[in-house]
Amino acid sequence: MLNTLANHGFLPHNGRDITLDKIKSAFSDGINMGDDIAIGTFTPGLAANPNPNADYIDLDMLNKHNVIEHDGSMSRRDEYFDPTNPFDAGTFNQFLSYFGNAQTFDVTSISNARARHIQQMSLLNPTMNVTEAREGTSAGECAFMLAVWGSPDNPVAKRSYFEYFFRNERFPVVLGWSPTDTALTVPTLLQIAQDITDASPAGVPLTFAPKAAS
Template sequence: MAISTIFTDALVFVWDFFLTLTNIITPNLKAGHVVPSGHAGAAGNWPEYVPPGENDSRSACPMLNAMANHGILPHDGKNISFKLMNETVRSTYNFAPSFCYFVPNYIAGILKKDYSKDTFDLAEISVHNGIEHDASLTREDIFHEPDQGKPHVPFIEELLGSASGKDSKAEGSVLLTSDDLARYSAKRRTEAKARNPEFSLSKFHKTFGSSNSATLLRIFGGRVSDLRPFLIEERIPEGWEPSVQSRFGLTIAAFNFTVLPLESSTEKYVKQLTKESSNIQETSRVENYGATGVTETNIGSTNA
């Protein structure tokens, strides 16, 4: 890693730390005023949703795709500046300015582009093991589906169907919980590893995957009624606003208080599923021996 990159990242994290402290000591934004006045989505009024056309560019990221579908980013998903991504993600989802600089700058680095001068198409950021990774909650692995701009609806429905939380503010409303997401993430990792002969998931991408899961909790509050159109149609529901009301948005530091425990729980469930799978295989092996009248003992005797 270049010294300049390390220095830049260090400055961003210091900036983020001070924003985190500032959020603690300043009052939150009022409900209905999270999206700034004059920006798309202010007071819950989102631009018209238009599904992507055949030649439009889309990515593995539902958040960016939704912004393009509403015209907050160019609808064709092409020639987007990293600075525009920074500004619009900030106003749309209330991530902190430090967060909104760090992620586009990281993506620019992956694509070997200049954050300040270059542009990108949404499909470009689906480069494998960049921000795209195996065992996604909303996409088939790239081994099975090269077009990562397409949501895989069965995964999404299974995820939303696993929601176990209840919304105290809206009777009958169901919420995804951190435990729901950890369990389903573990299931996806286990199944993807078994089905994909080219499966890979580094520690970094495991944590990045948990960051994506944490976004569903922190930005959307886990509310299934909002997540269904967002994840399946990549459409922002009318009247929606981010759950995060911190005055300077969701910082990297604050976000990690959700991400890291979620990742720890996910890995715990992965180990549990792996152990259960091993036990089932062992039981099946023993039963097969018994069904044929063959045991490990008499195999040894026969060979002798």
């Protein structure tokens, strides 16, 4: 999302010297997100800055495992296979396959896709590590997508918006998308995320630990 905000000019195009105030403005102007979400995004990013006294981030600082991207990503290969963290069409297509031909994604369908996608990736990655905290992060990302490509009041995302965003790192304005009138805040995001976790399919694990070396 931060790269997309930079691509549209809501954040510096060069991805550098991004302060909390810039994140707040970008989230508000670009996607109608509350300051609390901006703070929650900026704070872990700031911890990745090698300068302990810094009050800014550069986007390339976030290209570290478990800062933003993590095992079981919707659109990136696990670090075990590719630590450079680019968009991977194969991984994204696998995630989408769990929706069948559905043209909208809701809490139930994205919960099913998320759980089965991560489980499938765990079969390939012996170092897969998804803790309870990371499971919550994954649910939060899905909640974020439903709220942005749908709305906080009605978290049902259009598939076309969802796909366009990931494949192009741009907002799907050309498809008719515009930011929701209702601002997304942390309490609403957490509730949608909890609903996603609660709707997870029975018998499919949500957490994984690295396999012991044989």
